[in-house]
Amino acid sequence: MKRLLRTGLSFCLVLSILAGLMTLTSSCSSNSKSTTTEDSTHLSIGVMPSIDYLPIAVAEQQGFFSRPIDIVRFASPMERDAALQTGSVDASVTDYMGAMLLHSKGLKVSLPIACQGGFRMVFGQGKELSSIADLRNKHIGLSSNTLIDYATERALVDASGKPFPYTRVEVQKIPIRLEMLSSGELDAAILPEPFATIGASKGLKTIEVPNQLTVGITGLLFQDAALANKAEAVKSFVEGYNKAIAYMAQHPRQEWSAALEKLLGVPAELALKIPLPTYTEVTLPKAADLQPILEWMKNKGLVPATYTAEGLVRPIVAE
Template identity: 60%
Template sequence: MAQQPKHRKALLGSLALGLALTAGVLSSCLTGGRKAGVQPALTLGIMPSVDYLPIAIASEHGFFDDSVELVRFSSPMERDAALQTGSVDGSITDYMSAMLLQSKGQKIVLPVATQGGFRLVFGHNEDLVRLSDLEGKHIGLSSHTVIEYATEKALVSPEGKTLPFTPVEVQKVPIRLEMLRSGELDAAILPEPFATLAATKGLRVVSLPDGIIEHITGLALLRKSYETKRPAVVSLIKGYNKAIAYMQQTPREEWVGSIVQLLGIPPEVALQLQLPDYQPATSPDTTHFAPILEWMKTKKLVPHSYQATGLVPPLPDLQ
């Protein structure tokens, strides 16, 4: 079992770098297929993460038939708050966040599975080479999130028991990366592009055990938007599929600018960034909810009776 989270004060330099990186990926709203003065058919929240890349490329290349406005957020909390208040029609989110929102009464659906990227990053301690070496070490995470879930699932003994470790609460990913570099953390699971950035800084990056965090994100939409804006939803999904086909058929050098703009990283890093195996839109496999939901119940994040009923609707006809 993990101990209670331990809060540590990051160095001023860590905070400065974190704020700079965060500012680097923020910008004004992007629009796709939208004319001046025209109300967007859909408004989507996006973040600097690789699972949003097909949507960003679809917007930039005009693959959406209806206008889609992309609104940038700097943290999952801001994104989820926008969903809760109806400030956006939807966003890509992880299954845990979607189930948390639904369990609290938010009427949302997850019609499309998406692909994200997460890897484990070791700090500068050269004695740490295997997952088992992290027993008792300081691991950066954000409590009650899919990162905490993945950390506990990854750090297990050969007998399948969670290895004890000291969780260090660090919600901002850029600061988590800097604390790894400064030696304040022994390891942390980071999303892309931060895992690749860590590798460029000389930190060791490894893939997580199969199945832990491969199928955890999807496109979440307000149920009302999904039901009343069906033509725009169909346009969104078709544009998403067009973007993936474009990425698969076109050298990365031709769309590297989209990565740079979305993620706020240098072109040379964008060219070597490990991207997911993007797939055309399919419905989420609800069997992937089960281990996450079981963990959420052990943490008392959702009622024991909660079953995520109705979270995944039928995929709309794209013809």
């Protein structure tokens, strides 16, 4: 394989994104370098570089959390999930597949909050590609056993709905996936926002993921121990999150776009252009949204055939 990061076009961009992903931020403390999962007054939230966690970033920026919230960023799903499994974080913004994988293995977790994100199919630099049909037998970047894997397989079908062949290229880290698109090493990949918009700003062509395959597929997964032992911190988080949703709806983006710049590493000029979903206050994920993903997982042998995800989706406070 060609060496990565040869392309001068986006070398500096990827370096800056990777540097940003290594930064830990704390809403109330500048010296919070160790995990705070043992401190009942703190919550640590693991996130990936995507707009799913923008309300958390805005709440942090605006000081809406009355208790300390540590935002811990990861560059790959594997790193994020490992942190939750080992107790390094109290909760993670994750896709429903990641949540069910952990739950099916017996990890005591709950999915009480639905998140809103955004994804687009991005085509490689210099490729004469413009539609899903053009991707037959092409090289597609993804990470296995993730929501992107599911959405890619479901999206790459012909007019009759029959899957067509393509070459899977395993690329765990999203910034590297973007770099490989920019250098022409990949023909296409589904990228979350803001990376899709960053790619478009570099001349890459993007289209919507078909059939809303990436709509309603992410949420906030909590360790049950954190919900039980950190009730006040969780309450503070929910209140701050809801305040951020209201603030974003009532104020122009210019007043809170710095959260996109600071916590997502997005250039200022792009922070105002990224298409954003309609964010909602804390609400339960819809069980129906999990089912097609669960069936795909069963067909792949990722979870037992008897697994139903029962008990995974439940409110923080009983209704």
